[in-house]
Amino acid sequence: xxxxxxxxxxxxxxxxxxxxxxxxxxxxxxxxxxxxxxxxxxxxxxxxxxxxxxxxxxxxxxxxxxxxxxxxxxxxxxxxxxxxxxxxxxxxxxxxxxxxxxxxxxxxxxxxxxxxxxxxxxxxxxxxxxxxxxxxxxxxxxxxxxxxxxxxxxxxxxxxxxxxxxxxxxxxxxxxxxxxxxxxxxxx
Ligand SMILES: [Zn+2]
Ligand SMILES: [Zn+2]
Numbered sequence: 001x002x003x004x005x006x007x008x009x010x011x012x013x014x015x016x017x018x019x020x021x022x023x024x025x026x027x028x029x030x031x032x033x034x035x036x037x038x039x040x041x042x043x044x045x046x047x048x049x050x051x052x053x054x055x056x057x058x059x060x061x062x063x064x065x066x067x068x069x070x071x072x073x074x075x076x077x078x079x080x081x082x083x084x085x086x087x088x089x090x091x092x093x094x095x096x097x098x099x100x101x102x103x104x105x106x107x108x109x110x111x112x113x114x115x116x117x118x119x120x121x122x123x124x125x126x127x128x129x130x131x132x133x134x135x136x137x138x139x140x141x142x143x144x145x146x147x148x149x150x151x152x153x154x155x156x157x158x159x160x161x162x163x164x165x166x167x168x169x170x171x172x173x174x175x176x177x178x179x180x181x182x183x184x185x186x187x188x
Contacts, residue, residue: 007125039072075139076148
């Protein structure tokens with residue numbers, strides 16, 4: 001664990017007694033790869049994290065919210081998108097000995113992946129990353145009914161008059177259109 005990472009929280013101020021809690025509020029610059037292909041958190045933009053950390057028998061329960069700016073592109077019309085997003089976090093970070101005990105039981109196949117406290121520190125990076133990235137759309141839209149682009153000229157339907165269309169004078173196209181009409185007639 002890299003203790004200099006802004007995502008790493010020290011648990012030294014948090015008594016291990018069950019029910020003890022502390023708050024952790026931080027704002028830091030987003031790392032470079034917080035997003036998916038078409039939308040994500042711009043590198044260097046503020047990530048605001050407001051969390052409550054509570055000691056429970058198994059470890060520390062981390063809950064709260066993370067707030068980010070998103071920037072991306074509409075997957076249909078390629079327009080730039082800017083929005084803000086707040087995601088909730090709720091995650092149990094295990095004491096090392098509790099995780100070891102769960103692993104010993106061998107009942108949970110995914111136990112190896114359980115988050116764990118290391119030397120009184122928690123690395124929030126994978127938790128914050130999941131909270132943001134898993135909520136991002138792979139095909140972001142500027143609005144749900146975005147009509148996208150005209151497939152012939154590539155202009156935005158939003159910018160085109162209602163009667164926009166293309167005359168097909170291309171002979172190759174006419175031949176193909178003829179074949180299509182014929183096939184449709186045969187199928188009917
Ligand atoms: Zn769009
Ligand atoms: Zn067009």
